[in-house]
Amino acid sequence: MKRRLRNISESGASEGLSMKSIAILLLAGMSVFAQGQNAPKSALDKATLEAYLRYSELWIPQVAVKIDDPKPSAVSGFMDVAIHLTFNGATKDEMYYVSKDGKSIVKGTAYDIAKSPFQANLDQIKTDQQPSFGAAAWAPVTLVIFSDFQCPYCQKEAQELRKNIPAAFNDKVRVYFMDFPLTQIHAWAMKASIAGRCLYRSGQDAFWEYHDWAYQSQKEITPESFDTKLQDYAKQKGLDALQLGRCMDDKTAAADVEKAMAQGHALQVSATPTLFLNGRKLEGGVEWPILQQLLQIEIDHKAAEAKLAAAVPVPAKADDSCCTVDIPTLVGKKK
Template sequence: MRILFLAAAAACLSWTAAAQTPPAKRPAAAKKSAFDKKKVEDYVRHLLLWGPQITVAVSDPVPAPMPGGYSEVKVTGSYQKVSVDETFYLSADGSRLIRGAVYDMAVNPFAKDLAQIQTHGQPSLGPAGAPVLIAVYSDFQCGYCREEAKVLRDNLAQTYPKEVRLYFKDFPLDQIHPWARAASIAGKCIYRLNPDAFWEYHDWIFDKQAEFTPENLKEKIIAWVGAKKLDSVQFGRCFDSRATESEIDRNLAEGRALRVDSTPTLFVNGRKVPGSAPWPQLKAIIDWELDYGKRTGFTPESCCELKLPIPGS
C-alpha cells in the first residue's frame, strides 16, 4: 500500500511540474539592420546632384569617431576616371545623416591627410626635416599648374631656404589633357636617371607647354634628354615600356583619397590649398605653419613618421 501511495505521489508531482513549466520561447526574429545602402545612395544622389551617369558605391558602416552610436559611411561617386569620396555619419536608427568632419582636439587637424602623403621616391626640393612640408599635385598640361610652378620656383627656395621642403606629385587629368600622362611618365623616367635633372625638366616642360602635342611630345623630350647629356637609350626604354606609369597611378589614387579634384592642389603640412595660390597667400600660410610649429613643437616628421620598435626602447 505504501509503495502504491509513493508511486501515485511521484506521478502527481511529475504532472504538476510539467504543468508549471512555461512553454519554450521561440527564437527572437533577427533585428533588421537600420543601415540601408540603397536608401543612403538615393539620398546622397539627390543631395549632391549625382545623376545616373555617375556610379555610386556605399561602404559598409564602421564605428564613427564620435559618441552616440553613430557609424561612419564612405560614399564614392565615380565617372570615367574621376572619383570623389564623401564621408557621412549615420545615426543608430538609420534616420539621420551627418555630413562633415569630426576632429580630435588632441591631434593636429591636418595630421590624417598629412599621413596619407607618401614622399618616398618623389621629386623634392629643400632640406630634409624642414618644419614645413608642401606637396603639390600637378598636371604638366595644366595652365594654372604652370603659373603655380613659377610661383613656387621663383619664391620658395629664396624665401625659405631651410624651412620648407617641396614635393612634386603627378596628377594628370587624362580626360581633358591628352599628353599630360605621357609627360608625367617621362618626368619619372628622368628622375630615375638623375633626380636633379627632374627639376630642369619640370621647368622646361612648363615653360614650353604651348608647343607640345600628343604627336610631338616624345620627339621633343628625347631631344631635350640628349641635350642634357642624359642616357637617351635608358630613357627610351623606360618611356616606351611605361615603366613608371604605376607610380603615376599611385599618385592619382593618393590624390583622390585626399579629395583632390582639380589641379594644382597644394597641401601645406596637410592643409589643403586648392587652385593656383598667389605668393602672398601661400607665404601667409607657410608663416602660420612655422609659428604653429614653434609654439607646439609640431613637425611633419613628428606627425607621420613610422618606426619599428627597438628592443629596450
C-alpha cells in the same frame, strides 16, 4: 434536377472557398508590403544611402555612384563611408560619416582636439620616394603639391614655387611633387608624368630640370608632338634617349604615377593644383602673396608648439627616500 442543383451548390462552395483563400493571400501580401513600407530606413544600406544622397546632393542620373563598405571611424558612434563619383571619365571622391544604427549621416570634417586639425590628411600623405626640393626632410613645414604637367594653373603655381620657396623659406619649407594627371581632359599629361618618374630615377636634379622644362614648354607641346619634344630634350641634356624610351614603356614608371594618383583620390583631390600645407588642403592654386602668408603662419605656429613643448617640465624621477626607513650597518646599504 436535384443532382444538378447539388453540383451547382458544390461548385459554389468550391468557388467560395477559392475566393476566401485568395482574399487571405491578398491580405497577407498587403501586410508584408505595409511592413516593408514602415520598416526603418538605414543609411548603412547602400541602395538607400545612394538614393538619399542623389536627392540631397542633386547628382544627375548620368553620374555613376560607387559606395565602399563602411569602415571603423575615428568619430565615436560612426562609420566612415567613402563614395566615388564618376561622370564622363571624371572622378571625385567624397567621405560621409554614418551612425552605427544607420539613422544619421554627417558630411564634414571631424577634429581631435589633441591632434593637428589636419591629422587625417597627414596620416594619408606619403612623401617617400617623391621628388622634392627646399629645406631638409625634417623641416618644420612640408608643402605637398598634386600637379598636372598639362594644367595651365599648375604651370603658374610651379613657377612661383620654384622661384620663391628657395629665396624666402629655403631652410624652413620642403616641397614635394605628386603626379595627378587629369587624363580625362589632358591628353599628354600621363605621358609627361611617366617621363618625370623615369628621369627621377637619375636623381632629384634630373627630375626638377625636366619639371621646369615641361612647364616652360607646355604651350608648345601637343599629344602628337610630345614624344618628339621629349626626345629632343633628352638629346639637349645628353641623356640616353633609348633608355628613356624603354623606361616610358616600362609599367613600373606608370605604376609610380598611379600610386600618387591613388593617394590623391584618397585625399579627395579633384582639381589641380591642390596643395597640402602641413596637411591643410588648398585647392586650385594660391597666389604667392597669400601662400607666403600661410607659410609664415605655419612656421610661426610650429615654433610656438616647439616652445610650448620645451616649457613643459619633465616629471622628476620618483624619490622613495621619504617613505623608506634606513638602518645603518657596518657594510652600508646594499644597492
